[in-house]
Amino acid sequence: MSSSASTVESGRAADSKTVPGPILLLGAPGVGKGTQAKELVKLWGIPQISTGDLLRANVSQGTSLGQVAKEIMGRGELVPDSLVNEMVAVRLQQPDTANGYILDGFPRTLGQAGWLDGRLAAQAKSMPVIAVSIQVDYNQLLRRITGRRSCPVCQTIYNVHMNPPKRDGVCDVEGAALVQRADDTEEVFKERMRAYEALTAPVVEHYRALGRFAEVDGDRPIAAIAAGIVAAVERMRQ
Ligand code: AP5
Ligand code: MG
Numbered sequence: 001m002s003s004s005a006s007t008v009e010s011g012r013a014a015d016s017k018t019v020p021g022p023i024l025l026l027g028a029p030g031v032g033k034g035t036q037a038k039e040l041v042k043l044w045g046i047p048q049i050s051t052g053d054l055l056r057a058n059v060s061q062g063t064s065l066g067q068v069a070k071e072i073m074g075r076g077e078l079v080p081d082s083l084v085n086e087m088v089a090v091r092l093q094q095p096d097t098a099n100g101y102i103l104d105g106f107p108r109t110l111g112q113a114g115w116l117d118g119r120l121a122a123q124a125k126s127m128p129v130i131a132v133s134i135q136v137d138y139n140q141l142l143r144r145i146t147g148r149r150s151c152p153v154c155q156t157i158y159n160v161h162m163n164p165p166k167r168d169g170v171c172d173v174e175g176a177a178l179v180q181r182a183d184d185t186e187e188v189f190k191e192r193m194r195a196y197e198a199l200t201a202p203v204v205e206h207y208r209a210l211g212r213f214a215e216v217d218g219d220r221p222i223a224a225i226a227a228g229i230v231a232a233v234e235r236m237r238q
Contacts, residue, residue: 018234020044020100021127022120024107026204027134029192030144031218032225035157036134037104039226047096050104053155054087055079056181073183076191078199081111089119100127108200113207130236131207132229134218138193145189149178163222212236 023040025033037048055073058066065087069079078084088106091097107113120126136144147161151171158165158178165172183192207213214232218225 018044018230018237019127020046020102020130020233021237022100022129023102023233024129024131024207025102025104025134026131026200026207027218028136028141028196028200029189030141030148031134031136032144032222033104033134035222036218036226036229037102038155038157039222040102040229043226043230044100046100046102047094048102048104049088049091049097049106051084051088051106051108052104054091055084058087074188076183076188076195078108078195081109081115084108085112085115088116092119107203110199110202110206113203127237128212129207130212130214130233131204131210132232133204133208133213133215134225135215136218140219141193142186142189145184146186148184149180151176152179 020040025037027033034048034050034053037050040046041048052073055066055069059070059073060066065083068083072079084106088103092101103116107116116129120129143161144159147159149158149160149165149169150156151158151174153174153176154171156171156173157163158171165178169178170176171178183189208215214229214236216225216228216232220228
């Protein structure tokens with residue numbers, strides 16, 4: 001195991017010398033994209049850009065994007081590419097993305113992938129993306145989704161079955177009451193899975209075909225998965 005992989009295992013701040021560049025975390029609802037992105041942020045100090053989190057922030061702020069997105073997300077369908085691409089474009093202009101960023105849940109359609117690939121190809125200094133696809137089976141995903149709770153203040157993610165807080169319903173870090181996402185019902189999860197199979201699975205194949213692609217087993221302890229992602233990224237950035 002590389003030194004930075006063992007750093008992730010021990011949960012300490014990292015000393016990885018890798019410049020990660022753009023990393024895509026792909027996978028079905030509940031595979032652990034958000035959980036893993038937060039581990040990688042601690043290691044590499046590059047930002048997590050979660051399109052789901054950005055859309056939920058727009059919904060809670062009542063922006064015009066949020067007003068459009070709210071019902072679509074509530075049904076478990078995908079928000080139109082043009083709106084999501086524009087939101088990502090604005091976020092990528094922030095200076096904290098200079099050494100790389102972790103796109104969590106984007107791109108999710110071939111249209112979004114084409115947009116991102118074109119944008120990166122047009123930037124002379126941009127490193128090519130590395131795509132990581134996380135795999136977990138359906139029944140485990142359902143259990144993860146229905147058991148998920150998160151802190152509205154620090155966004156720490158818990159699971160009542162598999163990764164509970166020390167005190168029931170209360171964030172370990174902030175002491176805030178944990179909340180459940182509106183789309184984390186079994187009914188909406190099934191629709192999100194349908195959208196994933198129809199529209200996002202082809203995106204995984206697109207990046208697999210381009211190379212710089214890793215598939216990781218997401219049904220393991222969080223630190224072990226993170227170590228696997230780090231090792232794969234370091235190998236591909238050599
Ligand atoms: P989004 O917020 O991205 O939801 P998602 O893809 O359905 O993924 P989740 O956030 O549900 O799961 P995750 O993989 O992040 O898992 P997590 O780490 O939380 O998108 C929501 C909606 O926004 C979409 O349906 C769509 O409408 C819209 N949207 C977003 N992006 C879009 C785009 N690009 N284009 C169009 N529309 C878009 O983990 C889940 C649970 O499992 C947690 O409880 C966690 O504690 C637990 N867990 C994680 N890892 C482990 C482990 N190793 N062992 C045990 N438990 C674990
Ligand atoms: Mg997420």
